[in-house]
Amino acid sequence: MEQVLFLITIVSSFVFSGRCNNVYNYSRSDFPEGFVFGSAISAYQWEGAADEDGRTPSTWDTDFHSNSGDIACDGYHKYKEDVKLMYDMGLDALRFSISWPRLIPSGRGAVNPKGLQFYKNFIAELKRHGIEPHVTLNHDDLPQVLEDEYGGWLDRKIIDDFTAFADVCFREFGESVKFWTTINEPNLIALVCYENSSTEPYIALHNMLLAHASAARLYKTNYRVKQNGSIGITFYGSWVIPFTSSKEDKIATQRAKDFIYGWVLHPLFLGDYPDVMKRIVGKRLPTFSEEELRLVKDSSDFVGVIHYQTVYIAHADYTSDMGGVIILYGNCTEVELDVLPWGLEEVLEYIKQDYGNPPVYILENGRPSKHDSSLKDVGRVEYLGAYIAAVLNSVRNGSETRGYFQWSFMDLLEIIDSSYTYGLYHVNFSDPQRKRSPKTSAFWYSAFLNGTEQEPKNLSVSSSLGFASQ
Ligand SMILES: *[C@@H]1O[C@H](CO)[C@@H](O)[C@H](O)[C@H]1NC(C)=O
Ligand SMILES: *[C@@H]1O[C@H](CO)[C@@H](O)[C@H](O)[C@H]1NC(C)=O
């Protein structure tokens, strides 16, 4: 393949040309002091080394076992190189997760020394480069042994096992890690993994909330005084708007907010599931004991928001407990997202007004594009520029949002559709070396982070990129 595009060409064509320069009219210095800008990856999607050094399979290995999943970005072996790229980009922070079956291969009990050493090395490397680690304990990947033994999130045994896993993490990494997220997008996982049952999603989410609260209590009781960190949970929050102006659609949309956000946020901030859920789901919705309610309420120091898109809700009887169907907005598909930044503002406003304005970290936001299509991802730049502007608007209007993590730092093994990726860096999955190459968005984000839109710093890349002119 003719290799014609050199770094300098890309920089001059797509950053200096002005095509991207008008995307935003704000700068990083408009954000409050201490506001954190980062990017994100997750263990299964980045690490690879699936059966190396004592790791056992996770539920993701079982569902998506393939050569690509076994190697992914090979981050397990390339972490130093990747931290250097993160440093060169100017990230304040990195969100990543710990693979439970790498740290504790049997799900409970003995800690794997090699897994432990890997995370210690990785965290130390981040700290050495001044990058704050934001650690997610469970990013969609349970140990398969626990899934086989008792069905994972469906059994209350997971609460003790998760708490013991968290205990190892706090004890071993807590000197360096000040931001803990217990569980990634529990409301989405509960729905997607248990979609064929009318009871299981509610049981799974109930156990996730209890596991989260149990780990948070442990942290606050045994570690907080020494380690001075904070601990929270995430939720998957697409914004929802009525499909038509009919009264039914408006009511269905409010119901959807209770079923999507309230399912997680009501117990955490208001003390129980939303009334509308209790009424509709009835006996299939697990109940909290008095003690559990006290454990769950106020257990989250912050809310981690996972936001990608806005969808319509149309009233529909009998299709689901929610009594509404989701209709994609405009030209959106599952993997082609429109730029609708006001949706994120609405989510942040809703959290502010309905849940007492807790601290918020946006832990995922980004735009997918066809993998291998182009390094000139101007559509991603447009999306990120608009959504970061939306965050600034929200902060200026009183939202306690304290950080923004773009998804994802590099192309990862994506689950919904692996032919669409979100990376600032392209990863060549056909290359045994898994070569990383910066996209236009990498230069853009770097320049934004450095407050020098006009003068992005040089990123660490080898001489040429593997893309022919396009
Ligand atoms: C950017 O421009 C928009 C539209 O003119 C305006 O609403 C917004 O306040 C501006 N943002 C800043 C940070 O100046
Ligand atoms: C749900 O049922 C459908 C149809 O039987 C099946 O194709 C799908 O794999 C099931 N999903 C899960 C998560 O079990």
Ligand SMILES: *[C@@H]1O[C@H](CO)[C@@H](O)[C@H](O)[C@H]1NC(C)=O
């Ligand atoms: C604890 O953390 C807070 C917020 O990060 C910080 O402001 C404070 O100085 C820290 N206190 C100690 C004793 O380290």
Ligand SMILES: *[C@@H]1O[C@H](CO)[C@@H](O)[C@H](O)[C@H]1NC(C)=O
């Ligand atoms: C959908 O895409 C077409 C063609 O790019 C554009 O003209 C139209 O405005 C888009 N619709 C919405 C709702 O964004």
Ligand SMILES: *[C@@H]1O[C@H](CO)[C@@H](O)[C@H](O)[C@H]1NC(C)=O
């Ligand atoms: C800004 O905050 C005020 C007070 O909470 C609220 O009434 C208003 O709707 C918010 N504006 C936007 C655009 O969200």
Ligand SMILES: *[C@@H]1O[C@H](CO)[C@@H](O)[C@H](O)[C@H]1NC(C)=O
């Ligand atoms: C960051 O911006 C400054 C100008 O404000 C520039 O001199 C410097 O080279 C940039 N830093 C890096 C590491 O690129």
Ligand SMILES: *[C@@H]1O[C@H](CO)[C@@H](O)[C@H](O)[C@H]1NC(C)=O
């Ligand atoms: C960036 O790299 C280019 C090409 O290698 C070089 O000419 C330029 O001096 C470098 N700029 C900085 C600020 O290091």
Ligand SMILES: *[C@@H]1O[C@H](CO)[C@@H](O)[C@H](O)[C@H]1NC(C)=O
């Ligand atoms: C990816 O790597 C393979 C094998 O090294 C190479 O043939 C191909 O050209 C690369 N693709 C891109 C887009 O760089």
